[in-house]
Amino acid sequence: MNDSWLKNPQSLFDVRGQVAVVTGASGAFGSLAAKVLAGAGAKLVLAAGNKAALEETAEACRALGADVRTIARRPNTEADCESIMAVAVDAWNQLDILVVGSGLNDPCPITEMDLERFEGVMDGNVTSTWLLCKAFGKEVIPRNTGGKVVLVSSARGKLGHPAGYSAYCASKAATDGLTRALGCEWGKHGITVNAIAPTVFRSPLTAWMFEDTEKAKSVRAGFLARVPLGRLGEPEDLAGPLLFLCSRASAFHTGHTVYADGGYTAG
Template sequence: MDDATPDWLKNPARLFDIRGKVAVVTGASGAFGMLAVKVLAGAGAKLVLAAGNGKALDEAAAACNAMGAEVACVALRPNTEADCDTIIQTGIDAFGGVDILVVGSGMNDPCPIVDMPLERFESVMDGNVTGAWLICRAFGKHAIARGRGGKVVLVSSARGKLGHPAGYSAYCASKAATDGLTRALGCEWGKYGITVNAIAPTVFRSPLTAWMFEDNEKANGVRAGFLSRVPLGRLGEPEDLAGPLLFLVSRASDFHTGHTVYADGGYTAG
């Protein structure tokens, strides 16, 4: 290549380089959160891990340390304004600032709507929407004042687009709201160089879904019914989410914002 060739084209993999970036991950002890911290640690980021489960948080930190990552921990969920401010401030105090926010915290509580008490609905909405809104606001205040842009990744779901018959009225509504928050902040923060996107998985291998990967009558029946609607014909693996995550937190996605990226084997395409 001649001297006129852009540096990034000489080695396009550099577009995905996040070495030295500081990333806050909420829900760091959950299935997606744990995957996210390992991917970011392996890619060379400095990490602030936030979760309510102290033991699991220590395990996540140990896994990242073993990969050579610098880690700070805060045993908090993004439940209140004060908690969210503390989470972001932990990154500022430990590493001088925060470049990336991955909102991995969330919950589900399936129940038929006619049987679901209001407080259970509100709990799902608080865990999936209000907490995400609060931690995004705390990050946004810091990133805008800092003036160096930033990356935000929320966790949505195929259920933000599709319904489900098994009592998902709260969960589907919360994930549709997550998609709306992604679009709204993508528009609002574009002028600051902050991109906001969401990853929307379907079933992927985790401690909660491990039973669906087993070879027994129940698992085989459920899996067959589900896979009949997945064009790629298999359930998701952790690495299927790792690629989209690295893309969305890196320079490679600098012209992408307000999008929900479906990591679902084509499930929502049909």
């Protein structure tokens, strides 16, 4: 066994020169993932439907020194997903990492939720993820270079929620199942497939929970009563697990859902 890495264990987390596709790059997790990989030296293809927000993320990544390409496209069809992968191949003839940061929620009591809304959540969180993985595999498997896939799950893939999350919880449980299935299917190709499952972390959508208002304090107190570490998540709490799962530090980890939740799902 080559143990040269012992002279610099941090080299296990090195992704410099790797080519990463990040979808949902205009959203909270996708934008964070893009910036983390940019700062770590990866080359990036960023995809999102919101072109203005996508370019904002791209500029932030370029400011961190990254070589960045963008494609204003959502992963709705096989053609969309293949086009996203093609940007990386056309630019660098290389593809190493896929981070699926795209997704959505549409809370509604099941008795009031119509089939179209349910299917919208499942399409946004499951079907698009499946299509992206398929497109990534079709490109990477024949190259025999291995690869890294990181999906975005949620604590709600394991736990229910009383506020109309029947579609969202089901979609994230499916994401966990896809993670395990592809982890088994692609192991022989040297491709690891894992998921990050956060709970509440600071983002534009959750900023109100961090505020010093009576409503925020009340909601926060009720939530934190179940979080052993006693606080809400910060972006850097997701950055470490992401870099681990995108680098060779996780070379022997596949099919896992990593809970970045302060211990929320442990209790």
